[in-house]
Amino acid sequence: MKKMLLVYILLIAAFALYVLRFEYTSQANSSWENRGLRGDIGETYIMITFQSGLEYWKSPLKGFEDAADTLGVTVEYRGATRYDAKEQTTVIEQAIARKPAGIAISAIDPQSLIPAINKAIEADIPVILFDADAPDSQAYSFLGTDNYKSGVTAADKMAELLGREGEVAVLTLPGQQNHEERTKGFRDTIQERYPSMKVVEIADGHGDAVISREETIRMMKAHPQLAGIFVTEATGGAGVGEAVQNAGEGQTLQIISFDTNKVTLDMIKNGTISATIAQGTWNMGYWSLQYLFHLHHQLTVPAPSSSGENAPLPVMVDTGISVVTRSNVDDYYAK
Amino acid sequence: MKKMLLVYILLIAAFALYVLRFEYTSQANSSWENRGLRGDIGETYIMITFQSGLEYWKSPLKGFEDAADTLGVTVEYRGATRYDAKEQTTVIEQAIARKPAGIAISAIDPQSLIPAINKAIEADIPVILFDADAPDSQAYSFLGTDNYKSGVTAADKMAELLGREGEVAVLTLPGQQNHEERTKGFRDTIQERYPSMKVVEIADGHGDAVISREETIRMMKAHPQLAGIFVTEATGGAGVGEAVQNAGEGQTLQIISFDTNKVTLDMIKNGTISATIAQGTWNMGYWSLQYLFHLHHQLTVPAPSSSGENAPLPVMVDTGISVVTRSNVDDYYAK
Known part of the structure; x- marks a missing residue:
């Protein structure tokens, strides 16, 4: 009976050790160094375009989604259905109301969306522009084609x-x-x-x-x-x-x-x-999400400043172009 | 005695369950989606400059190191000690011989380093340029100040x-x-x-x-x-x-x-x-490492091509500038 009790105690000890080891590993994961660059599934990043039905947006959205998969966060796609600045402004305002972790926007024109973009920034929601810029807005960065x-x-x-x-x-x-x-x-x-x-x-x-x-x-x-x-x-x-x-x-x-x-x-x-x-459309989406993620998690140096005199991220990114011919055309069909 | 055996079996079952749960979690971590963006500590990325003693390089190196900490990889810093193109070429060739996962270079001038840079690319070692460009080389990207x-x-x-x-x-x-x-x-x-x-x-x-x-x-x-x-x-x-x-x-x-x-x-x-x-020097180093990491792990779309007609990454990145005054000067002392 004493022997049995010893086995019992040993087993409980081993069990406890495993539980502790498991919990310890989970805890260590909460620092960036040990878990890699990874967010939270509850973090939502929104991509907003105009003419949302266009085939052209599929690739930036794919880049945005791929970055989200890699970083373990959630994305949504919204867009004005038409080529209409008022509609896109409304879509941005609806997005702001949902308090997302960040918004990537392709601007219908350089001027119309500035108030909506700045409103997001003032609400501490990071904004990155891609494909079509609004250079006078307070968005942190633009990624597009030269x-x-x-x-x-x-x-x-x-x-x-x-x-x-x-x-x-x-x-x-x-x-x-x-x-x-x-x-x-x-x-x-x-x-x-x-x-x-x-x-x-x-x-x-x-x-x-x-x-x-x-x-x-x-x-x-x-x-x-x-x-x-x-x-x-x-x-x-x-x-x-x-x-x-x-x-x-x-x-x-x-x-x-x-x-x-x-x-x-x-x-x-x-x-x-x-x-x-x-065009480097996948890159536009992929690196837009990376930038928003870095702003949301305050991983930038310098930090964003309220005076706007700091550039926490690259401000202008030429996403590059590729020449597609018969020899590499198969790589470009949507997957 | 039968009761004791039941407890015994139940304990062993619970123990096995925990072991399995633990192993399963570890395994799931090996795909990007579940473990976040994370490399291997054995992966080495090298930063190479000229005039390696300059205080100016501290901040890009800090960015390079910060990205490496976040991604769980290793970095090294090398440099020509003087303002000497031949010496920097030698440093690059020594780096190539060590087969690193990637090299970030600030080019002493636009021409001298082209053969050494292209040699690295041909040896399948990704090269990114920062701060000072060599636009006619085969390096994938340049990050610097406008x-x-x-x-x-x-x-x-x-x-x-x-x-x-x-x-x-x-x-x-x-x-x-x-x-x-x-x-x-x-x-x-x-x-x-x-x-x-x-x-x-x-x-x-x-x-x-x-x-x-x-x-x-x-x-x-x-x-x-x-x-x-x-x-x-x-x-x-x-x-x-x-x-x-x-x-x-x-x-x-x-x-x-x-x-x-x-x-x-x-x-x-x-x-x-x-x-x-x-200048956005921390950004130069941080995003250089990110780009090299993405090339090394083939996370880009499109993939790099041997013909050089694909741009797998943004090709030109304006890393931005910040205005430092008395109000934010404390943020800029080396930490």
Whole structure:
């Protein structure tokens, strides 16, 4: 009986030891050093865009979600359904009322959302802007594409495709700043680096597939030596692709498009479009969440200041671009 | 006796359950989702600079170390002791031979280190550049200060200090690109935004305290109405401070300096220097390590490609600046 009691006591001791070990390990996990960078599942970060149905937002949202999975926090996606600044303002105000851990916003225009953004900051809710900036707001950081540089890259790729010679044209949306910058980067680079190439026309595709198709047909007639077209947005790119497909076998126009919607990727796969410029959209979402997480957990040096004279995070981030061709197109279909 | 056996079995069962629970928890931790962003203590990341003894590198190294603590990895600091491109190349090659998980480099000049950087990339060792770029190398990203913008901020601060009127001067290092950009940002902003202010002289302080002091004394004589000096580097800033201190009570020159070494912070504390521009040096180090970690663990979208046509990370990061005055100077002393 005494022996039995000893075994009993030993067992209880071993049991207690395991419980303690387990509890100790859990406790140690609460410091950053031991548990890695990890938040709480109850922490909610919200991404807000305009025209929320656009295929374009899928990739930044995927980046936002991937960062949340890695950091163990929760995300939500909200958006104005239309291209409407008032609607987006309302969506931001509804988000503020829910007191989230942070908000990432793509601003419909540089001015309209400033009061709503500043209201969030004043309520101690961190705001990061991505894709489209509102530079005069109090948001901590902007992550987006350097559009001029994307035009430079498109020009270098076009020169490579054409053996550094021939006539090229641009189909764009004149008057919209990001498209103007893409066009300027392309045109400047052709002029400065490729003396045997010439930009013969810069046309307006209205961001519309039908108009872009008609404009392409017109330009191919007007410039019989036309060897390439750079089209600065995806919807028009599909129209250019159609025009060249319909022109038949003899036509060897090189098309460089923009962004990576499914139609564009399909046209790269079947050889209609030679290349497209992919923006670093996953990076916009991924690093927006990282930044919001660091602000929420006060992991930045310097700390944010009420005077706004401190920059606790990188203030401007060029998320980079990638050139998509047949050789890497499969990596860009949504997963 | 039967009752005792039952207790015995129950205890063993409870014990086994706890062991299992503990093991299960440990196992779950091996996926990113459950353990947070966390590496391995055996993973070593190396930071390499030139003039390794400079006080300036302490803050980027602190950021690098802080990120390593958070992510549970190891860092080392190496540097060329002198301002010598060959020595820095050797240090990089020695680092490559140790096959680290990643290398962060501040490049002594834009050209000299390109072969060594590309050699690391070819050996599948990720390289990120910070503070000083080598744009034609294959490094994945650059994190540093927008020097023009820092001059703009200095000009706005000077205007605030002087009530938007008066004569100002710049003491700089003509011919060095970052200093030229700081000067240009300052001068352009005064000209464009502040019609009652004037930049009366741009002088050469040679990055030397004694010369900067003498130049300040000379300028105060040459321009009796001089109300402020913007000095684009810290060593000269101390000289300007001395000149104004020695000039005595009547002198009310506003000084805006650059960077946050101890001498500068002390002069802000005692009121000699009104403000200094702090670069986002902690951010440079912190986010360099984060980027290297993400490359090493292949957490980026898109993945790095051998053709170099993918940008797996933000390519250019403006790490921001902060304005340090008496009110926040204590935050900037090394901790």
